[in-house]
Amino acid sequence: xxxxxxxYVTARRSHHKARKQLLQDRPIRKxxxxxKQILNSLxxxxxxxxxxxYRLSGISEILTFHTNSNASVTHYTIGGVEVILPYDAVLxxxxxxxxxxxxxxDNKMAVVSLNGKFFIEEAWKxxxxxxxL
Numbered sequence: 001x002x003x004x005x006x007x008y009v010t011a012r013r014s015h016h017k018a019r020k021q022l023l024q025d026r027p028i029r030k031x032x033x034x035x036k037q038i039l040n041s042l043x044x045x046x047x048x049x050x051x052x053x054y055r056l057s058g059i060s061e062i063l064t065f066h067t068n069s070n071a072s073v074t075h076y077t078i079g080g081v082e083v084i085l086p087y088d089a090v091l092x093x094x095x096x097x098x099x100x101x102x103x104x105x106d107n108k109m110a111v112v113s114l115n116g117k118f119f120i121e122e123a124w125k126x127x128x129x130x131x132x133l
Contacts, residue, residue, distance in 0.1 A: 018080035019107065027052035031102050035112050038124045039102065042086055047105040053112065056081055056099040084110045087123035 031039070031051040039045055058079025066072045076083050076090065078097045084104065085093075092114045101109035112120045 016082075016107075018077075019082065019109065022054055022056065022079075022081055022109075023103065025054060028055050028100065029053045031112065032121075034121055035102075038120055039086070039104075039110050039112070042084075042110075044084055044086075045104050045110055048110070049103040049105050049107075051102065053100050053102050054109065056083065056101055056109065056111075057097060059095065060093040060097050078109075078111075082108050084108050085114075086110065086120060087118075087127060089114050089118045089120075089123070092118040 031048070031053055036048065036051055039048055056078045061077045061080075062074060063077065064072055064074045076085050076093075078093075078099050078101075081101075083099070083101055089111050094115055098115055099111050100113045101111045104110050111118070
């Protein structure tokens with residue numbers, strides 16, 4: 001258990017450093033108004049930290065920490081940066097990912113597009129249609 005905790009904490013520090021380095025890059029664009037509205041409506045995103053969109057690329061990793069009480073915490077990364085994958089974005093992860101993401105107030109990157117296959121606006125529209133059935 002201690003080994004897993006140390007491994008988990010070490011990985012989280014590494015993700016924090018990768019995010020800080022990413023944010024030193026120039027944003028590739030601004031969020032559209034609909035993307036901003038969708039992200040702000042999601043329960044796993046508290047608030048956005050501005051409207052800049054950054055490019056992420058690289059392998060994806062899943063980091064899960066299990067406790068003795070059968071609880072677990074799972075984090076996803078792309079290129080070493082922790083991301084929030086809204087809707088069904090996790091289904092579009094590949095060996096080598098290209099994503100666009102915006103910074104949240106809790107210092108995670110919320111993915112708005114992934115690998116040319118997932119787009120948050122399309123996912124939102126689809127979920128809205130399903131909800132009305």
